[in-house]
Every structure is written in structure tokens, then in C-alpha cells.
Amino acid sequence: MCAKVVLLVGVLLACSLAVSGEVFTALVHMEGLVSAERQLVESLNMYINQERKRLDELDRFADSVEKSLEKSGNDPSQYLHHPVNVFQLLNRYYNGWMKLGDMVYQDNARDFMANLSLQQYQFPSSEDYKGAAVALRRLQETYELTTASIARGQVGTNGLNLTSRDCYLIGREAYLEENWEHTKKWMLEALNQFDEEKDQGQLDVNLVYDHLAFSEYKLNNVKKAIYYTKLLLQNDPAFPRARTNLDYFTQILENEPEKYDVPQSNVTKRSLDPEHERYEQLCRQADPIPKGMHQKLICYYDDRNRNPRLVLSPVKVEVLHVDPDLFMFRDLLTEGEMNRLKELASPKLARATARNAATGQFEPVEYRISKSGWLGPSDDPLGYVTRIDQHIEDVTGLEMDTAEQLQVVNYGIGGHYEPHYDFARKGEDAFSSLGAGNRIATVLFYMSDVELGGATVFPLVGARVAPSKGDAAFWLNLKRSGEGDLRTRHAACPVLVGSKWVCNKWIHERGQEFRLPCTSNPDQ
Numbered sequence: 001m002c003a004k005v006v007l008l009v010g011v012l013l014a015c016s017l018a019v020s021g022e023v024f025t026a027l028v029h030m031e032g033l034v035s036a037e038r039q040l041v042e043s044l045n046m047y048i049n050q051e052r053k054r055l056d057e058l059d060r061f062a063d064s065v066e067k068s069l070e071k072s073g074n075d076p077s078q079y080l081h082h083p084v085n086v087f088q089l090l091n092r093y094y095n096g097w098m099k100l101g102d103m104v105y106q107d108n109a110r111d112f113m114a115n116l117s118l119q120q121y122q123f124p125s126s127e128d129y130k131g132a133a134v135a136l137r138r139l140q141e142t143y144e145l146t147t148a149s150i151a152r153g154q155v156g157t158n159g160l161n162l163t164s165r166d167c168y169l170i171g172r173e174a175y176l177e178e179n180w181e182h183t184k185k186w187m188l189e190a191l192n193q194f195d196e197e198k199d200q201g202q203l204d205v206n207l208v209y210d211h212l213a214f215s216e217y218k219l220n221n222v223k224k225a226i227y228y229t230k231l232l233l234q235n236d237p238a239f240p241r242a243r244t245n246l247d248y249f250t251q252i253l254e255n256e257p258e259k260y261d262v263p264q265s266n267v268t269k270r271s272l273d274p275e276h277e278r279y280e281q282l283c284r285q286a287d288p289i290p291k292g293m294h295q296k297l298i299c300y301y302d303d304r305n306r307n308p309r310l311v312l313s314p315v316k317v318e319v320l321h322v323d324p325d326l327f328m329f330r331d332l333l334t335e336g337e338m339n340r341l342k343e344l345a346s347p348k349l350a351r352a353t354a355r356n357a358a359t360g361q362f363e364p365v366e367y368r369i370s371k372s373g374w375l376g377p378s379d380d381p382l383g384y385v386t387r388i389d390q391h392i393e394d395v396t397g398l399e400m401d402t403a404e405q406l407q408v409v410n411y412g413i414g415g416h417y418e419p420h421y422d423f424a425r426k427g428e429d430a431f432s433s434l435g436a437g438n439r440i441a442t443v444l445f446y447m448s449d450v451e452l453g454g455a456t457v458f459p460l461v462g463a464r465v466a467p468s469k470g471d472a473a474f475w476l477n478l479k480r481s482g483e484g485d486l487r488t489r490h491a492a493c494p495v496l497v498g499s500k501w502v503c504n505k506w507i508h509e510r511g512q513e514f515r516l517p518c519t520s521n522p523d524q
Contacts, residue, residue, distance in 0.1 A: 054103050060199065061096055064163075068092070071160055081451060081498040083139055084150060084159045086413040087132040091166060094129035133173040135369070135414025135494070137182050141270065142280050142416075142494050143453065147189040156452050156497030164193035165202040168211075175211050181270075183215040206236050213245065222253045222260040275459050279419055282457035283493035286464040296322045307394050315395045321463040324475060324487045328465065329395055332472045333388070338447040340384040341375065341503055345408035348373030352409060354420065360429030367418035369411070370492075376405040392443055392505050396474060399511030402436035408447075411454065411500040417492035419459055422506060423477040423484045437509030438482070440516070444473040445503040453496030460487050467500060480519045482509070 072079035153159030171186030353362035
């Protein structure tokens, strides 16, 4: 903008001199024109350089998009199964397409701008972009991944490399959230990627040094903070606040050596409560089957006491855990049924909510990242929902009239649901608005295979269920006394690579009096 203003002023000056008719009559006046032309060509060169830089940046961006689209092939759904690909897609929109307007907006760009404006309603928001960066860090923590393995596309298949700028932006988001350990990790990876890149014009390395210095200071590693600040000053002695920071770091190191002049570990261990630590362990790997448990984990066919609908096609049951009992119904949904549920639910998908224990209301929470939609029989004129409800009743032997609607859920990048109960505990509102009592049982359909991650885990008992398309996990949330079984506390592990589709059916107490008789013994 400054160059354009200078250029405009120079043009106006030349025009005013020409109109006066006094220029050519005296060389002294021509000297003024020479000076004006020097200013004009200087401002013109500034404008040309800015335009060249703008076009070079556009060319780099277009080239990176074309390479990514070439990588995606003809199957965008498979391409989007990888979290790094999702982040880069959101990053290109948020830090690329959304900001191209300022660079491209000119007379010959009207058609492009019209198209850009037309499509802008579907662009990801800042929340989407930030959420993708947070999801990558969540995956990194849960599955103990290095920044290098993520940045170099070494997680799963079809992963693209992150650029040095991508790594910087992830670190920048961590910095804004005051997550100093992740700021440090991603800024260091940004430097590693920067050293290997042929085109190093995408990243201002001084910003990386600045963020590294501050994160090291916040981690009490002042010697490293001083080291990175000195590197910054070597590159740019006039960098804002760098000199002041260096003086401050040096002073506190001298004044409090017992706090800051100590050996620093390269890795800061996260402080996790035992349950969350156990949850992440199970997400990474299943426990060995306990001694003496093998003979109890059996598979069998079950026609539910000669149920007419199961006599010729009994349900295939696998016992996954005993006490509490956890079952898997194999091949319970057909491909057509799963496709139908996805088709019906897709327009209804909205940010998934969790129940507030104090109010009983459902609201969005950070510990549950997914989108869900509810389906009842009236949503499906073809009768698939009704047929599935009947199938659930047949294989569980429980009444469906008081059950909740089917809840179809899709987990995106790093989608997860941290440890929770499906039932309402004592003192909590037991779904009074439904008038059907507490949630006595859960049926969890898996409607997709997941390449990596996405398991359902039970931290208190060490059970782990890997998603398997068409199968359904089943367990009782309540004991026969009506007391909640605290051992059923479970979680959905973050999806590392792939897309996870599930469908829940929560069955309530009312109507089960004769199907699942109760007892007054609180231990049963």
C-alpha cells in the first residue's frame, strides 16, 4: 500500500508540472523532473518487487495445493483418514485461501474473488483450524508420537510432510495456549524442517528463535533461553524485545542460580491422574489376557431361546471380558444398513454434547470431540431404523419402547471421548426428562474400520475393544439392584488414522422388569 501511495504522489507531481507549461523552458525545472522520476522509478521498483513477491507466494501456494491434490488421488475420503492431511487441508484454507483475497484483489481478479466469496460460507473457522492443531498435539501425547514422525508423514499411510511453517504454526497455537513443552517441540521441528527445505522463504526463523527462547524460559531452562535469544540477535540485532529479554534472562540466572542453573531434562513428563494415564496406556496397546481368563473368553451362536427371527440366523457372540461382562455381537449390521444410517444422519450431524451432571442438560465439551445426529423410526420411510431397533431387541432380549433413539457419531481428526459413564450416578439427574429411568445397557455399533486408534477402552478393568465394521459391543451399565456399575466407565480413544463411525443405542430401565428382573442385593 505504501508503494502505491508513493507511486500515486509521483504521478500527480509529474502531471502538475506538465500542466503548468513551465518545465521545458528551463533546465532547472527539468532537474525537478529527474528527481521526480527517480522517486517514481524507486516506488515503481518497490511495487514491482512487491508484485513479484506476491506472485511467487501465490505460485508456491498453488504448487503445494496441486501436490496435495495429486496425493489425494480419486479417493478424498481415504486421503482424509490421516490427521496430518486433515490439518494441512484446514491450514491451507485458514492460512491460505482465506487470506488470498488481500493478495489477489485487483481488476483482473474479479472473477476469482467472486468465486472465492461464493465459496467462503463453507470455509473452516478459526475454531476448526485451532482444533486441528490441538488434535495433532492430543494424538502426539496419547500415542507417544514424536514431532518428527508426524511432521514427516510417518504415521500410518498416505501422510504428507509438514513444512517448517506448518510446524511453526502448530507451535504458535501451543504458545497461545501456554503449552510450553509443545511450543518447544514444534519450534524445534520447524527448525529441522527449515534446514532441509530448498525454499526457505516460507518461514521467518527469527520468530522461531523468539518462541523457543520464551518457552525455554517458562520451562525454567534459562540457559537455553539465553542461547536462542543470542541466535536471534545474531540474525537481527534490531529484533523487538530481544535485547531486553537477553538482559532479563541473564539477570535472573545470576540472581537465582539454584532455580535456573540446573540440568534440564529434554523431556518434561506430563502430570496425569492415574485414570487418564491408564486410559492412554490402553489406547496404545491392549493388556495381556489375565491368567485363567482365556477359557472364559469364548465365542458361540445364540438364538435367544429360539427367537423366531434368530433360529435360522443366530447372532454370533464373542465374550470380550468377564465381570463386568462385555460382549461383541459380530456382523450385526449389514453394509446396506450402515450406509443407510450414515446417509440419514449426515444432514443432522452437529457438535456432539455431553451431559452436565449438575443440570442434566447436554452441552458441548472439550473432552468429547465428534459430531452426532439422532435417528428415530420416523426419520426413515424405508424402515431401516425400525428393523435395527428390532434386531437390538432380539439379540439383547431387552425392551426397546423406552430406549433412546439411535445416535450416529462421526469422529474427525483426533476425535475422542474421555472416560465417562453412560448412566447417571447417585445425586445426578437420571434422565428425568425421558421418564424411562436410568440407562441400564449400552449397544455400541462400529460402522467403520479404523486404520489406527479409535478403540473403546475400560480403564478400571483393562478391557479394550478395537473398532470392527458391522460389529456391536454390548454391556450392562447397572447392576441388578439398580446401582450403577462403576467398572463400566469407558472412553473412546482418539482416532489416529482413519474415520470412525459408530452408532449408540442406550436402553433404559422402564420395561425391563420382566426381561431383566431386579434384586434388593446392592452387590448384584
